[in-house]
Amino acid sequence: MSNTELIPNLFRTEYSKLVAVICYKFGFDFVEQAEDIVSDTFLKASETWGMKGIPDNPKGWIYTVAKNNATDYFRRKNIYDSKILPDLREENSQYEIDTSQENIRDSQLKMIFAVCDPINPIESQIVLALRVLCGFGINEISSSLLITKANTNKRLYRAKQNLKNLDVVDFELTNDIINSRLDSVLKVLYLLFNEGYYSSNENYDIRKDLCFESMRLLYVLINYTKTNSHITNSLMALFCFHASRFDARVSKGGEFILYNDQDKSKWDEELVAKGMHFLTNAGSDDNSIYSYEARIAYWHSQKEVSEKQKWGSILQLYNKLLRQEYSPIAALNRTYALSKVEGKSIALVEAKKLDLDDNFYYNCLLLELSELEIERKKYFKKAMKLTKNNASKKILSRKYGRFLN
Amino acid sequence: MKQFMMIFRNEGMDGHDMSPEEMQGIMQQWNNWLGGIAAQDKLIGSEALGKTGKLLKDREVISDGPYAEVKEYISGYAITKADSFEEAVEVSKGCPIFDGGGTLEVRDVMVFDQ
Numbered sequence: 146m147s148n149t150e151l152i153p154n155l156f157r158t159e160y161s162k163l164v165a166v167i168c169y170k171f172g173f174d175f176v177e178q179a180e181d182i183v184s185d186t187f188l189k190a191s192e193t194w195g196m197k198g199i200p201d202n203p204k205g206w207i208y209t210v211a212k213n214n215a216t217d218y219f220r221r222k223n224i225y226d227s228k229i230l231p232d233l234r235e236e237n238s239q240y241e242i243d244t245s246q247e248n249i250r251d252s253q254l255k256m257i258f259a260v261c262d263p264i265n266p267i268e269s270q271i272v273l274a275l276r277v278l279c280g281f282g283i284n285e286i287s288s289s290l291l292i293t294k295a296n297t298n299k300r301l302y303r304a305k306q307n308l309k310n311l312d313v314v315d316f317e318l319t320n321d322i323i324n325s326r327l328d329s330v331l332k333v334l335y336l337l338f339n340e341g342y343y344s345s346n347e348n349y350d351i352r353k354d355l356c357f358e359s360m361r362l363l364y365v366l367i368n369y370t371k372t373n374s375h376i377t378n379s380l381m382a383l384f385c386f387h388a389s390r391f392d393a394r395v396s397k398g399g400e401f402i403l404y405n406d407q408d409k410s411k412w413d414e415e416l417v418a419k420g421m422h423f424l425t426n427a428g429s430d431d432n433s434i435y436s437y438e439a440r441i442a443y444w445h446s447q448k449e450v451s452e453k454q455k456w457g458s459i460l461q462l463y464n465k466l467l468r469q470e471y472s473p474i475a476a477l478n479r480t481y482a483l484s485k486v487e488g489k490s491i492a493l494v495e496a497k498k499l500d501l502d503d504n505f506y507y508n509c510l511l512l513e514l515s516e517l518e519i520e521r522k523k524y525f526k527k528a529m530k531l532t533k534n535n536a537s538k539k540i541l542s543r544k545y546g547r548f549l550n
Numbered sequence: 551m552k553q554f555m556m557i558f559r560n561e562g563m564d565g566h567d568m569s570p571e572e573m574q575g576i577m578q579q580w581n582n583w584l585g586g587i588a589a590q591d592k593l594i595g596s597e598a599l600g601k602t603g604k605l606l607k608d609r610e611v612i613s614d615g616p617y618a619e620v621k622e623y624i625s626g627y628a629i630t631k632a633d634s635f636e637e638a639v640e641v642s643k644g645c646p647i648f649d650g651g652g653t654l655e656v657r658d659v660m661v662f663d664q
Contacts, residue, residue, distance in 0.1 A: 461578060464585025468593060476589040498590050 151199065152191050155207060160187070160280035163211050163244075165252035170242055171219060173259060174309050176277065182218060186211040212242045253278075253365050254318060254372070259308060261330040269304040270333045271340070272297055279358045289351050290340060323371050330366070331380055334359045335435070342387055349395055356391060360384050367423075378427035379436040385420030386442035389413040401536050403544075409448050417446045437466040441478075456485035473501055477510050489514045505531040509541060512548075521548055551631045553594065553659035554638035558645070559622040560652040579646040587630060587641055596628035622653065629659070 160183055167179040186207055200206045260273045275281040275289065283301075287294045341355025363381055366372040393411035394402055424439055441462050444455045463479035476499055484492030493514040501507035508528035515521045525545045529538060568576070580598075587593040605613045625647075632638040638656050645654050 460585075461581055464581045464588070467585055467588035468581075468596070471588060471591045471593075476591070479585060479589050495586055495589070498586075500590065 151203060152187060152194070155190075155203060156187055156280060159204065159207060160184075161256070161278050162249045162253060163208070164277060164280075165256040166242055166244055166249055167211075167215050169248070169252040169255060171215075176305060176309075178218065179215070180277070182214045183211055186214055208244050212244065215242060250365070250369065251318075254369055257362060257365065258318060258322070258326055258330060261326070261333045262308060263326075263329050264307050265304045267333065267336065269300040271337055272300045273304045273308075274333055274337060274362070275358075276301055278362055285351070288348065289355055291344070318371065320371065327366075327372060327374065327377070330372075331363075331376060331435070334363050335380060337362075338384055338387070342391070349397055352395065353391060356384070356388055360388065375427045375431040376433045376435060378423045379431050379433055379439045382420045382423035382427060383435055383439040383442055385416045385423060386439065386446045389416035389420065389446050401540060403540065404445070412446065412448065420446065432469065434466060434470055437462050437469070441466075452485070456482050460486050473499075473504055474506065476501070477504075477506050481510060481513070484514055489516065503531065505537070509544070512541075512545065518548075521545070551633060552638075552661075554630050554632055554635070555657050555659055556628045556630065556638075556642055556645075557624055557655040557657065558626045558628075558647045558652060559655070560625040560647070560650060561622055576646065579649070583644055583646055584628065586644070587628075590641070592630050592632060592641055594629040594631055596626070598626040599624060625652070 163183045163186075164176070164179045167182065168176055171179075189210060190203075190207060194200070194203075257274075257278060260277055261270050263270075265273065271290070272286055275286045276283075281289065283294055283297050286292075287297045290297075338356055338359040341352040341357075341359070344352060344355075360381075363377070363384060366377050367381055390407065390412050392413070393407040393409070396402060420439070420443065424443060427436060427439070441459050444450065444459050447455070460479065460482040463475060463482055467475050467479060480492050480496045480499065483495060493511070493516075496507075496511055496514055499507065505528055508524045508531060512521050512524040512528060515524060525541070528541055532538060532541075584593060584596055603614075607613070630638060630641055632641060635656070635658060638658070642654055642656055647654050
């Protein structure tokens, strides 16, 4: 690995672990200090290694310096004696921060659950996750989520205040807490992944990062027995199937490529295989929304498949998904699948019952299903008015253009 | 939005035993029909009812079997939401129950002032 890649990569993998173990030791009250200490460590690394060269064990260097900086900080502040010592869990090696694999894993898990505490609105949970769990800077968060820096800062500040008041990192991850909160944790990771997969953000690297980070965090849950549930596995399967087509789906220029136009040689077969592994682990008993979405995504990830079997299965899965929980997107996708199974005219009749007139995708679907030129034109115009996104307008125009030829 | 219930009735209890393929075909039809209603965000829930049943007429009197003094017996229900009775009836069109000669009854769910 070249010099210029090493530090960013280490930052990616180790930042959140170090912040988590420091917070686990000293409390969530000190999360900002923990972030500063770890960030400073990496800054020092880039300065020192630039001059003296990369050490033999770069990761060990980072850990040692971060630990030393942390203990120096707390010793200097005298906080240790008055506030922390009474609460300390371990009696031996008072200043030592435990960076064993097990402690890192435990700290990360608690951090994930703390960050996803429902006391904060879900948008704030996502911002907090990106900052504390993924090490994203304020600029990165703002451009990833397409929000202003002021908004990011405000959400972060409030979210952290709420968590400090709760003193959350002190709780043990009991079965009760895991059972009652796992769903909301999975929801945050799901939304985070969608930000990368479905967002209209034109930056390819940012979007790939968001998908990668949510998969990395979900993998922490997979590796911990208590959180390795059926639903967790279904969600992981969903992530894998979606991610397998990431490179084929978005061009380097940030343009979105329609499914039927995708270069199938770019579909990552290894990720598809992983998806199937997790889908099998999830088992047939899982009736979660993620399970249905994963099974649908499975069909979309198969290269050689009978169209009849594929769309027949997808239709049944959407039927079951909708019966479980309605969403406009599921309704639209279900109707599209219906058109593949029963033909466009039957699907159009069903589509017109959906009552989603001001939905951009609804009008796209009606455009697709209509047989009359005059109707297509009407839906095309309506759809164009319903989106401000340039990428979407381009794709829509392309689709409409094909009908005109 | 008001709630309505659809009550499905089938003919006769001596169900002809169906092959797995027939069974699957029928389930797909129901899944399609219910999925269509769900896609309109008008389905609240739906269940099929089993063939065994107990009938209680008095505190002590329990007889076997579902209430089937007429030829038809209740095979399931669905609860939907709609703005009017007419809309609820409209939604019930295309129900697979008719294929087997069964019937569908639409009733409004009563709301009591607390």
